[in-house]
Amino acid sequence: MLDQMITRFGTSARASIATVANGTGYFAVTPEAPYDASLSMPEQARQLFAKAEARLAEIGSSKGQLLFCAIILKDVSEVAAFNAVWDEWVADVAPPARACFEANMANPALKVELIMICTVPDSSPAADV
Template sequence: MNQDFSTIIERFGIGKRGSLAVVHQGTGYFACTPQAPYDGSLSTADQTRQLLAKAEARLAEIGSAREGLLFCAIMLADMGDYAAMNEVWDEWVAGIAPPARACFEARLASPDLKVEMIMVCAVKPA
C-alpha cells in the first residue's frame, strides 16, 4: 500500500540518500555539517562557525530562524573540544531563548569532520 505524503510533508534538497530538510505539521528537521569538503586542519570552533552559518541559511530556507529552534543534538568527534564548540554556540544563541540540546561524542563519517548537529525547529505557516 503506497500512501501519498506529498501533501503533508515538504522536503528540501532531495538527494539519493536523504533530504537536506523535512517539514511536517509546522516542525522542521535537518542535520548540518561544516562546509564540504571538510577541512580537518580547521579547529572545532571554526568548523562550528561554518556549521552554524549553514544551519542559519537552512532555517531561513524552510521558514524558520534561530528563535524557532526547539532542539539540537550536537555530536563532537572529541569531547575535549566541548568548551571550544560551546564558546561559538553561546555567541550564536546570545539574545534568544536557546533550544533544548544534548551533546555527545561520536565517531563521525569523516576523520576531517569534528562537529555535526541535528536540529528540530518550529516553522512559520506559509
C-alpha cells in the same frame, strides 16, 4: 485520520537536506564540503551555524524557532570550546534544549555535526522543493 503534510528540501537519491512536517522542521548540519581537517573545531562550528541559519531561512524558520539541537563532537574534551561558539550564536535568542555527544564521524575531517529540530510557523507546503 489527518493527512500529514510533508515538504522535503534538497532531495537526492540518498536523503533530503531538510524535512518539514506539520509545522516542525528536521535537519542535520555539517561543515562546508569538502571538509577541511585543518580547521579547528570552533572554526567548523562557526561554519555549521552559518549553514544552519541559511537552512532555517530556506525552510521558513529561524534560530529563535529552534526547539532542540543534538551536538555531536568528535572529541568531547572540546565541549568548552564548542560552548563558547554556541553561546555567541544563541546570545540574541532564547536557546533551544540541547544534548551533546561524542561519536566517531563518518568522515575523519569532521569535528562537529548538529541535528536540529525547529518550528516552521507557516508550513503549508505546496510541493516538494
